[in-house]
Amino acid sequence: MDRRKIDVVLSTFLIIASVIILINDNLVEGGAESDLGIMFLPRVVAGFMIIFAATIAIQSFSKLSKGAELEGPELIITNGNSGIFIYIGIFVAYWLAVPHLGFMVTTPFVMLGVAVLLGGRNWIPLIAMSVITPVLIYYGSKEFLRVYLPTWTL
């Protein structure tokens, strides 16, 4: 994938966001007045972001328009990206499931899923690891850290 195209799109997005920060007064709610002004620093930062984002966009756009060859980091390798989507999907499902099913029930499935995604097929050690690790984490957190991880609520 050509990173220069992403540069142009992302920089445009950041410039638009920065302009909104510069001109919109509704981004702050309540509070007292200060010498500095609550939006002073965000606006200074937004100003700098416009400069840096524009620099990146102009550099990438000029290379794109000249049809210059891609240099090392400008080529984004996308092989294996399906795995990334699956992993993020597993993590989102983990986040949604834990409050209802609890940490101890959900985590073994998540660990097993990630292990399989990474090519693990040694079922007995993988299942043992997926069961023992959450148990150790759960009781370790409870006994030593006094952190109570979510439990089954259905």
Added chain:
Amino acid sequence: MFDNILSGFSAILAVGPILGIIAGVFIGIIFGAIPGISCIMAIAIILPMTFYVDPIIGITMLLAVYKAGIYGGSISAILINTPGAAASFLTAQDGHALTKAGKAGKALDISLFSSVSGEMLATLVLILVAAPISAISLQAGPIEKVFLLLFAFTVIGSMAGESIPRGLLSCCLGMLFAMVGMDSITGSSRFTFGITELMGGFTFTPMLIGILVMPEVINVIRRRKVPHHELAITHSPNPADNRISFKEFKQVFRTILKSSGIGTFVGALPGLGSSTAAFIAYGEAKRTSKKPDEYGKGSVEGIAAAESANNAVCGSSMIPMLTLSIPGDDVAALLMGAFLIHGLTPGPMIFFEHTETIYAIFAGFLITDLFLLVIARAGFKFFVKIASLRRYYIFPCVTAFAFTGAFTAGQNMNDILVLIVFTVMGYGMRMVGLNPAVFIIGFILTPFLEQNLDQAFAIVGTEYHLFFASPFSWVFIVLSAFFVFSSMRMKRKASKVPAPVQEKSA
């Protein structure tokens, strides 16, 4: 100072801190030795577990993870030619050449001894230099601190990114995210868009794990089809090839001292980091060596130079953080977060407000070196075995620990959402050449900047020229301009030399 150091030792020589150091060294070596896992990941995962212990135990444990993790990186570099970090690249060149010649034991030995020597020297410098610098920096008022922080942002942003605009943009993004939530001075809510959960801002730990740790996991998942490397120590039948003799160590001791000095100096400058130190020290050692031809082909001296410089950065990178509140690199930023979470605000006042704690941490730093030496020496074979664990055993555990770490911070499921969002953002930042570490530094330092800026405005009123009345202000303006200019020159030079592009194998 001597009394403080003694009281530091008496505080650290207790069961809790010693167990913390041992655990930290163990975890650090294991995480450092596993290809694809860095010491940053280890620190970020261990960080939430230290919330509930005394700061002396928690911070020394994290520092032990840091030091041992940097050393652990040389194990995979030497044995399978897989440097976990850029700083280990040179160690991999010479170390792996020795491994192929059946002298892996010698390479691992010199790497360990050089690492420990470099770290000890840098720690001594840290102990001797930090308190006097902090006494000077105490003279700085809010105006000077504003310029100091602007200097830090400029230097770190311009030195650390792939290009200067990308580095500075990463810093600005971190600053912007730090401004989300209720302002501590005025009580106003910024960028919350009516979402009450955002009033407290983004929780630091899940954001940190998301930005710095999880993208590494994602990277391993993307490259899951790259074959797994086996780590194995190859033995030469000659016992002298498998260890380093005192005579050999004496021969490279001058190189170790010089490289440690270079590492200490480079580490004390914000933004340069351990790779720069290793490259400069290696180049200098090669320049003055009697056998420069051996460099890159299995030079014991080369490993000693790279490793001692690389590890010396650990101690000295704490100097700007503890004296000026400027984290010099990503690990220092992480450790600064850990200090803040433990109620210790890095900066000159730390030496007066938490004297016993800070000197105990210093003592812990020195003791960690001894434990690193003993534990690493005793457990070479064990660490190599652990480091050869297949990634499908390691990364599911990292996922579970990341989840627990993010939850532990606030015991709130919304923090897991923060973790997921910043994981995607951290990976995206890496893809487009933005620097996540600079983002974190911007995030950490912005509240200090805003607080000092507010105080500075209250002091100067409408007489804005007072901002430039102090010589400190001019010194930092000149230094900022100098660093930006020199980093532009460095990057221009570097762009003329084609960089080797290689996919790191997991």
